[in-house]
Amino acid sequence: RGERLDRRLAAVELRLGDVVVLRGSAARMPEILRELGCLPLAERAILLGSVRKGIVPVVVLALAMVATAFGLLPVSVAFFAAAVAIVLFKVIPLRDVYQSLDGPILVMLAVLIPVSDSLRSTGATGVVAGELARLGTLLPASGALTLILVAAMAITPFLNNAATVLVMAPIAAEFASDLGYRPEPFLMAVAIGAGCDFLTPIGHQCNTLVMGPGGYRFSDYPRLGLPLSFLVVIVAVPMLMIVWPMN
Incomplete structure (x- = not known):
């Protein structure tokens, strides 16, 4: 950040992408780097573990x-x-x-598990799946699978990937049942879609990790991520239909 640190490192909040110049005993440097959670850049010979x-x-x-x-x-x-x-x-x-352990993520997952169960027990999944099935009847099998994949990819930026699976999996299974298809390809479409958020820096930890070091802005993600999302859909749908047949 272009500033000289003259206070204890315990009082400094290090952020992803920060570069710190350390001076000290070479023998203690691996231990210090491990405690700080840093990686050596200049001295590549430093071994952080056994x-x-x-x-x-x-x-x-x-x-x-x-x-x-x-x-x-x-x-x-x-x-x-x-x-x-x-x-x-x-x-x-x-x-x-x-x-x-990420406390907020654990709490959110714990809260969404009963939400997922309640969607099934109250029949909400049937309602949502039924509305999707109406649209799905107008589409070929590949179109129905694409619909679920795109829906999962659209939801995961607002939740995280695990939470998206919890919410979308019962809907996808009900959707497949209404259309007379096997649930496996639709559940795998949910899993792939939930793990493929390229549109925001907050949808996945890896996106956040590279934002600082790469100097990316928020607008860079949809600009570059949208073509990549289309590529995922184009490749994933036929592969899912080959590996997990629809009928």
Whole structure:
């Protein structure tokens, strides 16, 4: 930010994209960088972690994926166990785990879970899906799938990707049922659409992460993201219909 810091770093709020010049003992520099959550730019030879701590997550992730692929464990159990193993092997300090928890996101997801259930129990999903199905009857199968994909992509900038799935998944399943299609391609369309927000810097963490270092403005995202969104739709719809047949 072009200013000289002469106070304790604990009193300074570092933002994404900030560049800090540090002077100190080379032996302590890796530890200091880890505590600050920074990456070395000038001295690339600085090693922030040990080789063991780099191998353990890869092995644990591979075991979780194998257990899931062969049906030994449910996905939720396998990856929760992998996360616990990472902490038990001290790859990530427990303090960092607590600090990485995003309170507002957790609260929002906790609130939206009963909202998603209430949409199903009150019949609201049926109403919304019915209105969409009226439009869907005028469209071919690819058009109906595109409709759900675009709807998910339109909602996810205002929520986050997980919340969009919670809201859209029951609607997509009901929509597919009303049109006589299998639900799998429509649910996958929701998952893809929820994870493909290129129109705003706030819809996904990666968009926010590159905004500062890249010098992007808010208007840059829709200008560049809209063509990319069209590309996702053009590629995703036929691939979904091939991998998950509609009937």
